Amino acid sequence: MPDGLKADAREMPVDPADVDLTDERYRVSLSSASPELIESIRRLGVVTPPLLEKTVSGLRIVCGFKRIQACMQLDMNRVPARVLAHSLAPEIDLLTMAIADNALKGGLNLMEAAAATGKLMEHLADENDLPDAAAAAGLRITPDLARKYLRLLNLPEKIQRMVCHEMTSMKVAFELGTLNKQDADTLADLIETLRPTASQQLEILSNLKALSILQRSSVSEVILHLPATLILKDEHLDRKAKIHHLRRAIRKARYPHLTRFETTFLENRGKLGLPPGLSLIPPPGFESPAYRFALDFETCAELREKADYLRALSDHQALREILKREIEDT
Amino acid sequence: MKIRKLYIDPQVADYPATAAISSRLDAGQVVLADPDEALRDIRNSKNPETAGKHRLIITRNKGPFIRKCPGTSHYTCCDYHILHVGAYCTMDCTYCILQAYFHPPLLTLFVNFREMTDQLERLFKAGPLYRTGTGEFTDSLIWEPVYPLASHLVNLFSGRDNAVLELKTKTTAIQGLLGLTHRRNTIMSWSLNTEKAIREQERGTASLDERISAAAACQSRGYPIGFHFDPMIWYPGCETDYARVARKLFSRIDPGNIVWISMGSFRFMPRLQEIIERRHPRSKIVHGEFIRGADGKMRYFKPLRIRLYRALAEAIRKVAPDVTLYFCMEDDEVWRKVLGYTPARYGGLPSILDASAARHCGLDPDRISEFPRNPVDMPPVPPV
Numbered sequence: 187m188p189d190g191l192k193a194d195a196r197e198m199p200v201d202p203a204d205v206d207l208t209d210e211r212y213r214v215s216l217s218s219a220s221p222e223l224i225e226s227i228r229r230l231g232v233v234t235p236p237l238l239e240k241t242v243s244g245l246r247i248v249c250g251f252k253r254i255q256a257c258m259q260l261d262m263n264r265v266p267a268r269v270l271a272h273s274l275a276p277e278i279d280l281l282t283m284a285i286a287d288n289a290l291k292g293g294l295n296l297m298e299a300a301a302a303t304g305k306l307m308e309h310l311a312d313e314n315d316l317p318d319a320a321a322a323a324g325l326r327i328t329p330d331l332a333r334k335y336l337r338l339l340n341l342p343e344k345i346q347r348m349v350c351h352e353m354t355s356m357k358v359a360f361e362l363g364t365l366n367k368q369d370a371d372t373l374a375d376l377i378e379t380l381r382p383t384a385s386q387q388l389e390i391l392s393n394l395k396a397l398s399i400l401q402r403s404s405v406s407e408v409i410l411h412l413p414a415t416l417i418l419k420d421e422h423l424d425r426k427a428k429i430h431h432l433r434r435a436i437r438k439a440r441y442p443h444l445t446r447f448e449t450t451f452l453e454n455r456g457k458l459g460l461p462p463g464l465s466l467i468p469p470p471g472f473e474s475p476a477y478r479f480a481l482d483f484e485t486c487a488e489l490r491e492k493a494d495y496l497r498a499l500s501d502h503q504a505l506r507e508i509l510k511r512e513i514e515d516t
Numbered sequence: 517m518k519i520r521k522l523y524i525d526p527q528v529a530d531y532p533a534t535a536a537i538s539s540r541l542d543a544g545q546v547v548l549a550d551p552d553e554a555l556r557d558i559r560n561s562k563n564p565e566t567a568g569k570h571r572l573i574i575t576r577n578k579g580p581f582i583r584k585c586p587g588t589s590h591y592t593c594c595d596y597h598i599l600h601v602g603a604y605c606t607m608d609c610t611y612c613i614l615q616a617y618f619h620p621p622l623l624t625l626f627v628n629f630r631e632m633t634d635q636l637e638r639l640f641k642a643g644p645l646y647r648t649g650t651g652e653f654t655d656s657l658i659w660e661p662v663y664p665l666a667s668h669l670v671n672l673f674s675g676r677d678n679a680v681l682e683l684k685t686k687t688t689a690i691q692g693l694l695g696l697t698h699r700r701n702t703i704m705s706w707s708l709n710t711e712k713a714i715r716e717q718e719r720g721t722a723s724l725d726e727r728i729s730a731a732a733a734c735q736s737r738g739y740p741i742g743f744h745f746d747p748m749i750w751y752p753g754c755e756t757d758y759a760r761v762a763r764k765l766f767s768r769i770d771p772g773n774i775v776w777i778s779m780g781s782f783r784f785m786p787r788l789q790e791i792i793e794r795r796h797p798r799s800k801i802v803h804g805e806f807i808r809g810a811d812g813k814m815r816y817f818k819p820l821r822i823r824l825y826r827a828l829a830e831a832i833r834k835v836a837p838d839v840t841l842y843f844c845m846e847d848d849e850v851w852r853k854v855l856g857y858t859p860a861r862y863g864g865l866p867s868i869l870d871a872s873a874a875r876h877c878g879l880d881p882d883r884i885s886e887f888p889r890n891p892v893d894m895p896p897v898p899p900v
Binding site: 473 | 799808
């Protein structure tokens with residue numbers, strides 16, 4: 187807290203009922219009071235008094251939304267607080283303090299940082315002043331990051347909530363934001379239900395978007411017509427199995443020739459009956475005609491044995507099929 | 517596409533070509549104090565790739581006019597020489613690599629023709645045979661209605677015994693070329709595609725029929741002809757459509773007058789995808805079955821490319837078994853599986869093309885390093 191404000195804030199007990207919880211101009215944290223915080227206040231009381239500002243009608247929170255919430259839940263009617271007189275400090279200073287209070291304590295999640303950036307921007311005449319203003323609040327925000335934060339704030343609430351709860355990445359959130367509401371909701375539900383990893387989400391999303399363009403239909407319709415739709419409802423399958431089936435079905439629809447070629451390769455490789463420690467590796471994307479064998483061995487005898495096996499393989503019909511590299515007509 | 521703004525580099529402000537071009541364009545003119553100002557204008561615009569199609573800068577080529585085609589690693593290049601007369605294009609093909617190649621893309625026309633002519637004269641005096649063309653960084657004929665650069669080049673190449681000029685286009689701007697004395701040193705080439713691909717992906721270009729008619733008109737005036745099926749685009753039914761294009765082509769063009777036909781499938785640097793998706797959000801073209809090729813570019817999954825090439829090659833071979841057919845940036849596996857041989861068997865792709873150019877354009881065969889001397893040495897009719 188700036189020294190001047192420190193001196194002007196008077197420590198006094200307040201009644202949480204006098205605090206206007208709907209005034210969120212300085213709110214940075216988007217979460218509510220945790221059970222741990224409530225229990226700590228119940229046992230020890232409020233260790234660090236919240237900072238409040240007097241208003242015409244009551245009190246406004248600058249720092250300590252969760253502490254006040256916890257006190258209300260505990261039905262406390264006297265809470266120690268530091269109270270500033272009305273209009274004593276410029277709003278930007280109080281906002282900086284509120285952001286710093288949150289950022290330096292437990293850090294901000296992506297949406298909180300975005301919200302803090304948005305609020306700071308409202309008080310700045312020139313967006314180039316943002317990095318400096320953010321630094322005063324304990325945040326490192328480059329102009330590029332600021333642009334991304336502001337883009338996050340413009341996404342539908344549901345997507346913002348997913349980012350806030352770390353269910354999805356900023357990149358996926360932006361991708362979801364390019365979809366119409368129904369498609370974004372469908373995918374958001376899918377992500378919320380299955381919780382795929384960030385890279386799996388990106389893969390699913392980009393393939394579905396491509397399919398919707400190729401099929402000239404919405405993403406929701408594409409999902410509806412996937413053979414994996416029934417699998418998603420199968421109660422006997424766990425989450426990971428469902429993700430696996432879904433990704434496979436999407437990829438098959440997106441890359442029909444390639445996946446069929448891969449399947450044929452895998453079938454033929456299976457027919458080779460390779461022993462443990464000997465594997466046949468296809469070229470990436472089947473682009474180069476050169477395949478590789480990887481051979482693990484620990485003794486000369488083992489090497490000899492596997493080398494003999496390899497020699498015999500060169501006449502194997504399945505290997506010939508693999509090396510033919512033809513796709514069937516459809 | 518209308519040119520809305522004409523930037524003039526002060527270094528060329530008093531060139532006759534500058535005066536001629538600016539008098540024929542109904543566009544606001546700016547003589548730039550700093551030529552980079554034009555680039556800044558484009559960079560600052562909301563959609564630089566579109567903005568760059570409406571603005572033309574007339575300037576000097578400060579680098580070499582003649583460059584070797586950059587090709588790409590791991591795939592066979594034809595060793596073409598690019599005659600760098602300008603940049604970017606007024607037509608608007610979704611897949612155009614020039615959108616991502618120039619930073620930023622801006623219509624550019626170089627008018628220091630004396631330097632260009634000097635460099636070409638040096639090339640004509642040099643030993644080997646040169647296949648040269650203007651259609652790599654721009655379309656060869658887009659500026660013909662404004663300035664007859666191609667005509668100037670046709671005259672310049674006429675009668676040379678070691679160089680051919682290839683004018684590659686998707687336009688029909690041939691009127692100024694028909695009456696020229698070219699002595700078969702200029703190959704008039706058209707980029708061809710299926711009617712569906714032209715309609716959906718090649719905005720502002722001539723239709724397939726118009727292109728073939730233009731080729732037929734050039735043929736009737738004695739020009740040797742070339743065709744480039746590049747980029748070939750995969751879609752359901754495309755194989756039948758490409759075969760139909762081949763049939764249509766040979767209904768008007770004599771196979772014996774075709775110097776070469778190239779085939780290449782759609783491939784792109786990954787950064788082009790973002791541009792295509794932004795500018796053409798409904799285009800399906802970037803959503804094919806692509807893999808990352810050995811050179812880092814996205815290409816159709818190889819067995820799919822082979823299938824596509826086979827369909828076209830078969831249709832071409834049925835009518836024109838002796839025409840020189842080649843691939844732009846493919847590897848030996850594709851050559852072998854589609855045409856039945858690899859270029860190395862005939863001294864490499866450059867030699868195959870040099871030989872074809874020499875045969876069709878009457879060049880001096882002694883200027884070709886590995887010129888196949890008799891028909892036995894020539895690539896066979898492949899078993900398609």
